Amino acid sequence: GILATTSGGSSSADSADWAPLQGRSVVLWPDNDEAGRKYAEAVTxxxxxxxxxxEWIAPDVVASLPPKxxxxxxxxxxxxxxAADVAALPTVDAPPANPANVANQDNGQEAPEPLRRPMPEAEPYPLDALGKTLGDAAKAIHAGVQAPTALCATSVLAAASLAVQGLADVEIDGRTEPLTLWAVTxxxxxxxxSAVDELALGAHRKHEKQALEIYGEAMQEHLIEAAAFDAAQQKAKGxxxxxREAIRQALKDVGEAxxxxxxxxxIYGEPTLEGVQKQLIRGLPTLGLFSSDAGEFLGGWSMGREQRTRTGAALSKLWDNGCFDRVRAKADEVSGKYYGRRLALHLMAQPVVAEGVLSDVVLIGQGFLPRCLLAWPQSTIGTRQYQxxxxxxxxxxxxxxxxIHALLDKGLPIAAGTQNELAPPALTLAPDAYxxxxxxxxxxxxQMTEKGxxxxxxxWASKAGSQVLRIAGVLTLIEDPDAHTIGEQAIEHAAELVxxxxxxxxxxxxxxxxxxEIxxxxxxxxxxxxxxxxxxxSAEALQFGPGSVRTKRAFDAALxxxxxxxWAIPLDGGATVDGKHRRRAWRIVRAES
Structure with missing residues (x-):
């Protein structure tokens, strides 16, 4: 025999569950009238x-029948x-159908709309505003890696900030602005x-590797000196x-530890706030948080629901003036107020991560995100050819x-009496630049008014003045590491970038x-x-649907x-689903027009 089925009358296509036929080869036999053809189109x-x-039974077979x-x-x-005679009847390929348009015609429904507003296209990135050194580097990375221009440019600009942020501040009207830049791409x-990140930070990582090798040797010598000091102290006590006075004098004679x-x-990729602060206390006063996959940091403990306010506030303070407080109860942990530190940042995140972060009212309202230069460039995937x-x-x-090597090799300006507190000289604005x-x-x-x-x-706009000064300072020092003044062109280029x-x-x-809910x-x-x-x-979705909609409130909001x-058309009177009549049922439209 031949397996056959129907949903009922010519208007019943929308009230049937066709899922059991998924992936099968199906031959439709339309009735010999207009209603039959429309039904066949809807089912197709x-x-x-x-x-x-x-496939459809050939039109001449259908036409040989009386009307209807x-x-x-x-x-x-x-x-x-x-059955063999029926199977031998001639067939034709079914006409291609748009599921949304055909299904909706019978119900007077328009094609479904996107659930979210499409993102407008980005304006071209102003590469020339980066200046010769950074602009040419960004162009070279873009041409070689074939990643989006804005991704390459922002990576280079953030990397330049890391190289110069410890060397100077911008001074204006009695205030200072660090050269620290943050970016989220x-x-x-x-x-x-990752390929872009590797090239933008290539010199930084090489410098870091060499410094760590020297540090390893210095630590070996330090451990010997520390052991000798401890032994001398013990001997002095004896x-x-x-x-008491003799012991005090003997210890004094031993000298300082x-x-x-x-x-x-x-450079760190996924540190905690604790890790950042410890490194700035015990290490260099200038640090970079750079990650080509920022999901671990943005989704990690420091950015968890209970910690993000504290983390965002502490990091924002570093962006503002390079200081932070650290209070610890344990005697063996370092506490205190720390000044003269810098933290550059560039986080590259995938859209699924970024959507959650960019809708986080805490990170926006607290100010962490508005301190970041944002970029979401048009993808180049699918257009790249190997070179x-x-x-x-x-x-x-x-x-x-x-x-970059030359800038990193310059000695950091350290405040007198400290080991690692920066005391950067001031970059001032020329009169026309001001x-x-x-x-x-x-x-x-x-442009920040209600209709602006x-x-x-x-x-973000409220931070623009600071961003212009910072970027202008970075552009100035990249081209002239010994500069003391920011010129008009640097401000013009920085403003274009901001x-x-x-x-x-x-x-x-x-x-x-x-x-x-979207x-x-x-x-x-x-x-x-x-x-x-x-x-x-609803019963099916609440039991088997995505985890985030398995509550009535979440399901109703999504529906x-x-x-x-x-995308979902409510069916009056419900429908039969998997052999059971369901009072609350919807027809699901399968494609956008």
């Missing part, structure tokens, strides 16, 4: 969406027909973020023979690395910050599509979004 759309191979005739009528005309998996060498680690070239020999990159900075600052301020261009990103990043903030924050709606819709469900009932966008 549903079956094709389930991965079925669909169907397969039952054909069998009546051919009472001796066997969003890119898909496979965007070659030499006094119980006389040997100073431990500073740990010269320069056999050795970027280590690229002239622009070699010049960039040489500049006037330009004021014009830029005032212009941005005017930056009304939606006031937190305005680009502000544009990114406007573009990103409004679209990437996705409310949980994310759940997407998960629920995708689950229906992936499992071949054309009908959905409301799907209904509003046209």
């Amino acid at each position: 759309a549903k079956l094709q969406a389930l991965g079925c191979t669909v 005739g169907d397969c039952v009528g054909w069998l009546a005309q051919h009472p001796d027909a066997t 969003i890119g898909e998996s496979g965007e070659r973020k 030499a006094g023979k119980g006389n 040997p100073t431990m060498p500073l740990m010269p680690a320069l 056999g070239q050795n970027l280590n020999a690229n002239p622009a990159l070699r010049r960039y690395w040489a500049k 006037q330009m900075w004021v014009r830029v600052l005032d212009g941005i301020e005017r 261009a930056y009304a939606s990103v006031k937190a 305005l680009w990043h502000l544009g990114e903030a406007v573009r990103i924050v409004g679209t990437a910050a996705v409310p949980p 994310r759940n709606a997407e998960k629920l819709r995708d689950w229906c599509h992936e499992t071949g469900r054309t009908l959905l009932c 409301s979004e799907l209904e509003s966008a046209g």
Whole structure:
């Protein structure tokens, strides 16, 4: 025999669950009328969406029947027909169908809308504003790695900040701005973020490796000196023979304890707040938090729900003025107030991580994110062609690395009487540079009104004046490490870069910050599509659906979004799903128009 089924009348296609036919080869026999053809089109759309191979009985066979005739009528005309005779009837490929359009025509529904507003395209990154050294390096990385231009440029700019942030501050109207820059760049998996990071930080890592080798030798010598000091102290205590004054004098004669060498680690990828603070206490006063996969840091303990406020506040204080407090109850742990420290930061995150971070009201309201230069460049995946070239020999990159090496080799300006507290000299603005900075600052301020261009990103725009000064200082020292003055061109270029990043903030924050009900709606819709469900009932979703929608409140909120966008069509009176009548049921639309 032949396995056959139907959903009922010509208007019943939407009320049936076609999932059991997923992936099968199906032949449809339309009735010989317009209603029969429309029914066949609707069923075809549903079956094709389930991965079925669909054919129709040839039109001449259908046309040989009387009006409204169907397969039952054909069998009546051919009472001796066997299953083999039916299987031998000619067929034609079913016409391709758009599941959303065809399914919705019968119900008067429009095609579904996107659940989230599409992100506008980014403006081209102003590469020339980086100056010759950084701009040429970013262009070389982009050409060689074929990663997005903004990803390459932001990586180079953040790396430059790490190299110069300990060498100077910008002084303006009695205030100082460190040259510390923070950036968050969003890119898909496979965007070659690691390759870009390796090139942008190549000189830094080489310098760090050499410094750590020297540090290892110095630590060996220190351990010997420390052991000798301890032995001398013990001997001095015994030499006094119980006389307190004699012991005091003997210990004084031993001298001060040997100073431990500073740990010269320069770059960390996934540290905790505790780790950052300890390194800035016991190591160099300038540090970089750089990660090409920031999910571990952003999703780690320090950024957990209970800790993110404290972590964000402590890191923000470092960005502001390079100081932090550390209070510990245990006697063997270091406590105190620390000044003259710097922490540069560049976190590269995948969209799924970034969406959660960019919608975090704590990180935005507390100020951690608004201190970051944001970028979400257009992906280059799918457009790249292999190019056999050795970027280590690229002239622009070699010049960039040489500049970074020279800057890192410069001695850090350390405050008198301290081992690792920075006392950077001041970079001041030339008169024309100062006037330009004021014009830029005032212009941005005017755009922060309710109807202004930056009304939606006031937190970012309020930091723009500081960002311009910092970037201008970085650009100045990269080209002239001995400079004392920031010129007008540096302010102009820095302003161009900051305005680009502000544009990114406007573009990103409004679209990437996705409310949980929208994310759940997407998960629920995708689950229906992936499992071949054309009908959905609440009981089924609450038991088998995505974990985040297995409560009535979460399910109802997600379903409301799907209904509003046209992805879920409520069925009056319910529907039969898996052989059971369900009072609350929806037809799931399977594709955008």
